[in-house]
Amino acid sequence: MRPYWRCLATTWFVASLVPVPAVAGSLAERLHHFIDTRGFPTFGEFVEVVTPVVERLAVRGIDFPVTATSPAVSYRFNFDTGTFEPAPASLGPVFVERAETVGEKGRFDLGVSYLYANLTEFDGKAFGPQIVTAGKREDPATGLQVASAFAGTRFSLASHVTSFSATYGLSERWDANLLVPLVATSLTLAGNSATILAVGGREVSARGAEHFEGNSVGVGDVLLRTKYRFRDDPSAKLAGALTLRLPSGNEGDFHGFGDVTVYPAAVVSRPIRTHEVHGSVGVELNADDLERTRARYAIGTTLQPLAKLAVLLDVIGSSSFVDDRFTIQAPAGRLFPEFSGLQDLVASRSAQRLVAFVPRSDVVDFAFGIKVNPFKTAVAYATAIVPITKDGLRAEAIGSAGVEVSF
Numbered sequence: 001m002r003p004y005w006r007c008l009a010t011t012w013f014v015a016s017l018v019p020v021p022a023v024a025g026s027l028a029e030r031l032h033h034f035i036d037t038r039g040f041p042t043f044g045e046f047v048e049v050v051t052p053v054v055e056r057l058a059v060r061g062i063d064f065p066v067t068a069t070s071p072a073v074s075y076r077f078n079f080d081t082g083t084f085e086p087a088p089a090s091l092g093p094v095f096v097e098r099a100e101t102v103g104e105k106g107r108f109d110l111g112v113s114y115l116y117a118n119l120t121e122f123d124g125k126a127f128g129p130q131i132v133t134a135g136k137r138e139d140p141a142t143g144l145q146v147a148s149a150f151a152g153t154r155f156s157l158a159s160h161v162t163s164f165s166a167t168y169g170l171s172e173r174w175d176a177n178l179l180v181p182l183v184a185t186s187l188t189l190a191g192n193s194a195t196i197l198a199v200g201g202r203e204v205s206a207r208g209a210e211h212f213e214g215n216s217v218g219v220g221d222v223l224l225r226t227k228y229r230f231r232d233d234p235s236a237k238l239a240g241a242l243t244l245r246l247p248s249g250n251e252g253d254f255h256g257f258g259d260v261t262v263y264p265a266a267v268v269s270r271p272i273r274t275h276e277v278h279g280s281v282g283v284e285l286n287a288d289d290l291e292r293t294r295a296r297y298a299i300g301t302t303l304q305p306l307a308k309l310a311v312l313l314d315v316i317g318s319s320s321f322v323d324d325r326f327t328i329q330a331p332a333g334r335l336f337p338e339f340s341g342l343q344d345l346v347a348s349r350s351a352q353r354l355v356a357f358v359p360r361s362d363v364v365d366f367a368f369g370i371k372v373n374p375f376k377t378a379v380a381y382a383t384a385i386v387p388i389t390k391d392g393l394r395a396e397a398i399g400s401a402g403v404e405v406s407f
Contacts, residue, residue, distance in 0.1 A: 026252030027187045027214045028055050034212040038193040039133040039150035039337070046135045046337045047330045049354055053342050054131075056326060056358050058254050059292070061119045061393035062159060065095040065316050065367070065385065065400075069167050069177040069225050069241070071102050071109040072371065072379040073406045090276035091310040091371045094381050094400070096298040098269035098278040099237035101229045102169035102406065109167040113402030117395040119157040124390030128155035131189065132341030145198045150210065152191035152341070157254060157393070160184040161220065163402075173229045181220035183255045188213045220249040221256035227267070239267040241280070247288075259288035263296065274304040284318075291325065294318045300367070308373040312383065317364035324358040361391035365398075377406040 025033075032051040040046040072091045092098050102109050121127055131152035138145045163181040170176055189212045196205045224244040231238035243263040249256020265282025279299035286292040300314030330336055330352050347355040369383030385398040 026250060027185065027216050027254060028252040030214045031187060031189065031212065034189065034210075035133060035150060038191075038210050039148060040135040041137045041146035041148045041195070045137070045334060047328065047334050047354070048133070049328050049336070049356070050131055050133055050341065052326070052328055053345055053356055055251070055254075056324060056356070057122065057393040058119070058157060059251070059257055060320075060358065060361065060363070061157065061395075062117075062254055063257075063318070063363070064115055064117060064159070064161060064398065065365070066179060066181075066223065067094055067111060067113050067163060067165055067402065068092075068097045069165075069175055069227055070098045070100050071167060071406055072373065072404055073109075073377045090271060090274060090302045090304050091373055091379060092276065092302055093278060093300055093312055093314055094369055094371065094383050094402070095316055095367055096278055096300050096314045097227070097239075097241055097265065097267045097280045098276065099229050099231075099239040099267050100269065101173055101175045101227060101239070102167055103172055104169050105171050107169040107406065109404065109406045111165040111402055111404035113163045113165070113400060115159075115161040115163070115398060115400040117159050117161075117398040119159075119393045119395050120155060121390070121396065122393050124394075126155075127393065128152040128190065130342055131155060131191070133337055135335070135337035143199050146195065147198075148193065148195045150191055150193045152189055154188065154190040156186070156188040158186040158188075159254070163220075175227050177223075177225040177227075179223040179225065181222075181249075182217070183220040183249065183253075184215070184217045185254050186213070186215050187254070216250070216253040216255070218250050218253055218255050222246045222248045234271075236268055236270045241265045241267050241282070243284075245284075257286075257292075259286050259292060261286050261292075265296065274307070276302045276304075278302070289324075291322055292320070294320050302371075310371040312367065312369040312371060312381075314367040315364065315388070316367055316385075317362065317388075319362045320360040323360050326356060328354045328356060330354075359391075362389050363391055363394075364388040369400075379404045 035050050036048045134149035136147040161181050161183050165179045167175050167177040193210050194207045227239050227241040229239040245261040247258050251258030261284050263284040265280050267280045269278035281297045284294050296318045298316045302310050304310040345356050347357050365385045367385045371381040373379050380403045382401040387394050
């Protein structure tokens with residue numbers, strides 16, 4: 001082996017073992033830097049396509065259920081006393097809307113909830129091993145060939161979401177609601193990297209375990225919601241609801257969608273003594289990207305064996321209409337790698353661009369929980385959400401708990 005080759009190989013070998021310093025920026029930017037420095041022979045020469053795909057998948061994965069605007073305790077006017085009083089009724093669901101409103105102008109319903117989810121699976125399989133990327137370069141002058149690759153073993157996108165909700169009675173039938181989430185996100189990717197140098201039939205390689213972890217805290221997407229109850233027939237109560245989602249969450253930190261959405265919905269509920277059945281259906285229109293428009297639907301029941309205890313059984317779902325396609329353009333002088341991971345999400349590729357997509361999905365979950373009314377208008381609840389379908393980037397289970405009070 002020539003001296004220059006031995007020196008160059010040693011340099012590459014040692015450099016591959018030296019950890020690359022962390023960089024500032026969003027979680028997506030830091031993930032991009034990690035993959036770019038672990039999966040390719042040279043930093044910044046190849047187009048890193050894994051991060052854009054992960055970002056697009058995560059937009060749907062972090063679309064967690066939010067607490068409904070419907071209060072657990074509503075008020076009705078008592079003509080005998082001439083005052084508004086808590087109406088005897090079901091304590092109601094947590095995530096599914098029902099037709100009930102606060103029931104009195106000027107009354108508030110305040111709530112705080114906590115939700116935890118850890119996205120680790122894509123289409124029912126561990127997502128980490130599906131993240132693979134590789135690249136190869138050759139120096140015509142020296143004949144030196146360098147190939148580098150990264151193969152993931154474990155992926156985790158954990159979200160701690162604390163939401164603050166306030167509902168105000170504009171009238172006996174009309175409510176307005178504001179929901180502000182505070183999101184703490186942790187992103188982890190572990191795997192193995194390898195670099196192989198070859199020239200003149202000789203090879204030298206370097207291999208090692210790699211680990212990326214980043215954390216971020218910030219405000220999520222704010223929701224402005226309103227609901228009007230227009231029918232109080234004993235056979236069924238009907239209401240119309242409208243939700244405006246504002247892109248206040250940082251998309252690069254997986255705190256929000258990055259788009260404005262408008263969601264009109266029809267809501268129906270029927271009390272059966274102290275129990276209740278309820279459901280809603282609507283279409284969430286994405287004002288910035290129509291391909292992300294989704295139908296939303298929910299149905300369930302509240303079983304209330306005791307006046308202050310309810311069991312909640314709900315099915316919550318959303319469905320997209322088309323694949324979500326997006327293009328990754330290669331800047332001048334950069335190359336697309338020998339991309340082998342997530343290949344099923346690549347529709348087409350050329351030397352200048354790659355067209356990828358997120359498949360249309362049916363995300364359906366089952367929510368089970370309990371709700372208690374320990375004191376006057378104060379209510380507490382705990383729920384567990386498990387997936388019925390496996391579409392998309394999902395958590396094995398989601399836990400949530402919260403409290404609510406009306407005054």
